[in-house]
Each structure stands twice: as C-alpha cells, then as structure tokens.
Amino acid sequence: MAKRPKQSRAYVCKVKNKKARTSSSAEYFQVYTEGGEAMLFTSNDLDKAAKRAQKNPEDVVTVTFEDPEPEVIIKEVIFEVPRKGFFTRLFSKLFKK
Secondary structure (H helix, E strand, O other): OOOOOOOOOEEEEEEEOOOOOOOOOEEEEEEEEOOOOOOEEHEEEEEHHHHHHOOHHHHHHOOOOOOOOOOOOOOOOOOOOOOOOHHHHHHHHOOOO
C-alpha cells in the first residue's frame, strides 16, 4: 500500500485574466497552497482533472471538511444599586431578587 501524502490546505478562487489574448481564457481558478505556491487553472483544466479523478478513484485522497464549533460567549451584567434616596427605592423595586 502506498504511503499517503501529507495533507495541506489550499485556497481556491476565481481571478480575472488581466492580459487576456483572443484565444486565452477570460478567467482562471487560482489555487494557492499552504506552502505559498500559486497555480492557475482554466475551467477546461478542471474538467479534465475531474474526469481523471473519476477514472482513477483509487488515487484520490479523501479529505473531510469540518466547520469549527461556534464559540459561545456569556456576558454577565451587574447593576450597582445606589445606597440612598429616590433611586435606591426605584432600583430595588426593579431589580428585586
């Protein structure tokens, strides 16, 4: 059995071809790897790669995508009740425990 390659992450986005010639693609799919390498693919390149992956499923390394758990932040608000006068009576009635 072949050794599995180390998995790394990549960022994929569409970019516009800034100096497009008549026969070239108007846009590319940029793949930027964790190692800092950038690659450009046309939609035709990606179609060929998808067909190749379907034809050779034994060579495809399975990757699972998991969303991170949301962080729950609990804030406690404490009101200080004045000690004397009108506001003491008002706040003590509003915030009785």
